[in-house]
Amino acid sequence: MIKKTVNNVTEALEGVKDGMTMMLGGFGLCGIPENSISELVRLNVKDLTCISNNAGVDDFGLGLLLHKKQIKKMISSYVGENAEFERQMLSGELDVELTPQGTLAAKCQAAQQGFPAIFTPAGYGTEVAEGKEVREFDGKMHVLEHAYKADFAFVKAWKGDEAGNLIFKGTARNFNPLMCGAATVTVVEVEELVKPGELDPNQIHIPGIFVQRIFQGKSYEKRIEQKTVRKK
């Protein structure tokens, strides 16, 4: 077994520097790498380019990095629910590249799987396609989108073993599996880190080959953005 474990979040983020491009898993606040984000805040690295479907809320998730002005450029599909984000974007402090959600997923997956680029119909005829190569397939227009290139991918999984094999839970899966192996270094934090053999190989969502570093995360807040319930 090739062991991927590191002792803590500080070891996991070794090599993180100013100006790097980071992928961060999560949809809204669901399935975000909370421990790695806290460590990025503590390290106070600047001028980051962050690829993440959303930008957190004002006081949690990527909002924590925005608040300390650590992010230079944000690549996302949806950035509502964050007043500080909006302020930085409108004042020009923050560069924002809005990308259709399925395209964002595909560009991560392309990086993971060695495709230099993909064609997608999403965004054709809109400002998203401006300046991009387009091509017709079967009578329908498609836009050429390049795979992302990132230095680090920060991923949150539910369970993982020391070999880096991962299992995700519910809709916390979202972009996390697609970012594994899509950057030079993939750092995974898990709620439960187990010994090899404890996870059923049939149930594994991401094999450890896509992971460089794995650690047991701590004190998950798992904040709910919109608590909606019904009466019994």
Add this chain to the structure above:
Amino acid sequence: MALDKNGIAQRIAQEVKDGYYVNLGIGIPTLVANFVRDDIEVEFQSENGILGMGPFPFEGEEDADLINAGKQTITALPGASFFDSAMSFGMIRGKHVDLTILGAMEVAENGDIANWKIPGKMVKGMGGAMDLVASAENIIVAMMHTNRRGESKILKRCTLPLTGVGCVTKIVTDLAVLEVTDSGFKLVERAPGVSMEEIKKATEGTLVIDGEIPEMKL
């Protein structure tokens, strides 16, 4: 009388057929689930990674790892499945989803739709809307016919940045059901008690009226 949001959702629910996989957008489309007949089998897809989405959880049973695309806590029904975002949009791009219902700020008579950006004012992003409208073949737009200032949102050409081109097939508003055709918006039904004059006045795009237009049955 013009319909409220629930009325629009109720009319759209009639378009949901037995055996359909349906993607519901945020806002009025989310309400459609409340009005679908209970004698048919339908599965709701949420693009963040669930098929077989159920109602909101009971108080105290909410799970931070189980949300819909609007980031609301939800439940998973028996037979549900979870998947990553690439597979989710694979379902959409691959045309496996039978019906897509989404909101809009503007719709044009050539089927263009705008719903993600107001330059200089609102920039929240397109989320999954561009992927949905680019691939889905059966798209119903749920929207109000006019904006708060009474200006038409059913237009000859969209004025806002587009989400997709030539993709909308049907529109259900507070005033009417419209179909996008080569000759313009074909008026199919009127909201109960809404006159032809009201609809004409609220529609900037070309309105095609062929014979008697029935009222919606709700």
